[in-house]
Amino acid sequence: MYKLLLLLFLTSILSAVAIDVYNDSPYTLQAKIYSVKNVELSSMTVISGHSIKWSDSYYDARDYSEGPFRVIFTCPNGDFYGKSSPVGQNSTVHA
Numbered sequence: 767m768y769k770l771l772l773l774l775f776l777t778s779i780l781s782a783v784a785i786d787v788y789n790d791s792p793y794t795l796q797a798k799i800y801s802v803k804n805v806e807l808s809s810m811t812v813i814s815g816h817s818i819k820w821s822d823s824y825y826d827a828r829d830y831s832e833g834p835f836r837v838i839f840t841c842p843n844g845d846f847y848g849k850s851s852p853v854g855q856n857s858t859v860h861a
Contacts, residue, residue, distance in 0.1 A: 783821060783822045784855070785820050785857060786859065787837060788816075789812040789860075794842060795811070795847055795861055797861070800836040802833065802836075807822065832855070833855045836850070837849065848861060
């Protein structure tokens, strides 16, 4: 029993916060992920019909980010396409 609890505890410490960013639009989009403090954490290009997984690790990270997050989608020319907010940890976002 103690080994199982220890294993579950260690798994939760070493696992990462993740967001699956799925582009279900007919366009290639730029997705930017922001923290609750409005700090840009990541920027990625997502091709139409594809997804990218962003993650932030608990392990050995002083600047680990907790949710909720905000994802903003823009067109390649910089025009606003849409946003998802608030986005929880370990969730999927659609454009």
